[in-house]
Amino acid sequence: MSAPPLPQACSAMLRRDLTLAWRRRGDLAMPVLYAVIVAVLFPFALGPDLALLQRIAGGVVLVTVLLAMLLALDAMFASDIEDGSLEQLVLSPQPLALMLGMKILAHWLATALPLIVIAPLLAGMLHLPPAAMPALLLALLFATPLLSLLGAVLVALTAGTRRSGMLLALMLLPLCVPVVIFAAGAVAAAQQGLPWLAPIAWLAAALILCVVLAPLACAAALRIALDS
Amino acid sequence: MTAAATAPLLEAHRLSFHRQDEPVFAPLDFRVHEGELVLVEGDNGSGKTTLLRLLAGLLHASEGRLQWRGEPWRRDVCAGEILFLGHHLGQKLELSPRENLAFAAGLHGRRDGVSPAAVLEEVGLAGYEDEPVRRLSAGQKKRAALARLLLQPAVLWLLDEPYANLDRHGIALVNRLLERHVAGGGAALVSSHGAVGFHGGEPQRIRMHA
Numbered sequence: 001m002s003a004p005p006l007p008q009a010c011s012a013m014l015r016r017d018l019t020l021a022w023r024r025r026g027d028l029a030m031p032v033l034y035a036v037i038v039a040v041l042f043p044f045a046l047g048p049d050l051a052l053l054q055r056i057a058g059g060v061v062l063v064t065v066l067l068a069m070l071l072a073l074d075a076m077f078a079s080d081i082e083d084g085s086l087e088q089l090v091l092s093p094q095p096l097a098l099m100l101g102m103k104i105l106a107h108w109l110a111t112a113l114p115l116i117v118i119a120p121l122l123a124g125m126l127h128l129p130p131a132a133m134p135a136l137l138l139a140l141l142f143a144t145p146l147l148s149l150l151g152a153v154l155v156a157l158t159a160g161t162r163r164s165g166m167l168l169a170l171m172l173l174p175l176c177v178p179v180v181i182f183a184a185g186a187v188a189a190a191q192q193g194l195p196w197l198a199p200i201a202w203l204a205a206a207l208i209l210c211v212v213l214a215p216l217a218c219a220a221a222l223r224i225a226l227d228s
Numbered sequence: 229m230t231a232a233a234t235a236p237l238l239e240a241h242r243l244s245f246h247r248q249d250e251p252v253f254a255p256l257d258f259r260v261h262e263g264e265l266v267l268v269e270g271d272n273g274s275g276k277t278t279l280l281r282l283l284a285g286l287l288h289a290s291e292g293r294l295q296w297r298g299e300p301w302r303r304d305v306c307a308g309e310i311l312f313l314g315h316h317l318g319q320k321l322e323l324s325p326r327e328n329l330a331f332a333a334g335l336h337g338r339r340d341g342v343s344p345a346a347v348l349e350e351v352g353l354a355g356y357e358d359e360p361v362r363r364l365s366a367g368q369k370k371r372a373a374l375a376r377l378l379l380q381p382a383v384l385w386l387l388d389e390p391y392a393n394l395d396r397h398g399i400a401l402v403n404r405l406l407e408r409h410v411a412g413g414g415a416a417l418v419s420s421h422g423a424v425g426f427h428g429g430e431p432q433r434i435r436m437h438a
Binding site: 003004008009011012013015016019020023024079082083084085087088089090091092093094099226227 | 284285286287288304307308310312314315316317318319320321322323327330331332333334335336337338360
């Protein structure tokens with residue numbers, strides 16, 4: 001009697017979560033809609049000053065996308081805890097950290113990827129110079145999974161507490177700051193025609209660290225959440 | 229024969245669990261052998277669910293020892309051999325019973341020669357295989373969860389109130405599954421505060437006291 005091989009378990013996990021995301025696609029539209037609304041409102045509030053919009057475009061898009069992700073973060077493990085799927089996952093003969101890593105990947109694909117896809121549109125509306133567009137997209141490509149992973153750890157830590165949303169936002173804020181600084185730094189450097197790869201490399205390094213450590217932390221936190 | 233082959237599947241010595249320094253149940257001693265059915269009896273709040281969650285590995289014993297096939301209980305040793313079915317059925321409401329089963333099989337494995345379709349027919353969900361679980365009745369949801377018993381390879385079943393929400397045929401189904409599992413060399417701990425009409429001899433009983 002042997003457990004199914006890891007690749008099979010990983011693909012089962014990924015397939016289930018993506019199917020679930022697709023069945024709940026109404027929920028998925030929410031962060032995208034939020035990002036569009038915020039980005040549309042900025043020029044109305046600040047006036048149609050081209051120079052001003054160009055200067056803030058990169059930062060606005062980054063912050064909007066990260067905040068939109070925060071909206072969906074809360075739900076990462078909530079339904080699994082509620083319906084007992086998490087218990088079954090913990091009891092399965094698979095490494096829990098890896099399975100949670102797959103869940104985080106599915107969550108990122110379902111929530112962050114659509115935001116990255118519409119990011120050029122938002123940036124275009126705010127007149128971000130085309131030269132800075134690659135920097136913005138690369139920064140988002142590294143910053144959003146970083147936020148997903150950091151967020152997953154905090155969601156796991158606050159799992160089982162009521163009104164965890166508030167606590168989550170407070171705990172995530174200090175962790176978000178460096179991510180935003182490096183991502184915005186890359187975009188600003190690109191806008192001024194300076195080399196912008198160094199901040200991206202920092203984001204990538206942090207991402208690699210988190211890819212390894214965050215699922216392990218999640219697994220430990222969720223085991224504790226169930227053990228009560 | 230080695231010692232491991234003759235040792236009981238599961239053995240508990242003075243097992244107890246404390247919540248905030250209050251014992252949830254009095255220390256328990258029991259043994260479960262292969263081919264044995266054990267009923268966990270007790271009033272509401274006597275710790276039946278806690279005991280089963282403890283044995284499944286979701287909780288850690290506060291005191292006492294737990295042995296699996298003569299060796300100290302370890303998660304990685306028994307992970308694939310224990311099947312826990314609790315109050316939360318672990319069924320995704322947006323998925324169909326077939327999809328839920330496919331996921332369970334991907335994670336826990338599948339018995340040889342067992343197909344999800346045949347399993348769902350056996351638990352009485354023929355015709356509902358592709359209906360989202362959300363649209364099923366409470367009893368049908370329970371049956372969809374019970375289908376995992378037939379699909380997953382596990383020696384020890386830990387069933388928490390398996391009769392809840394089921395009609396007469398459903399109760400007969402649970403008893404039939406249990407009889408077949410025990411006859412095939414499996415073991416099961418079943419918690420219930422109701423009458424259990426099990427026909428395969430007189431089962432062992434664990435009385436729970438707060």
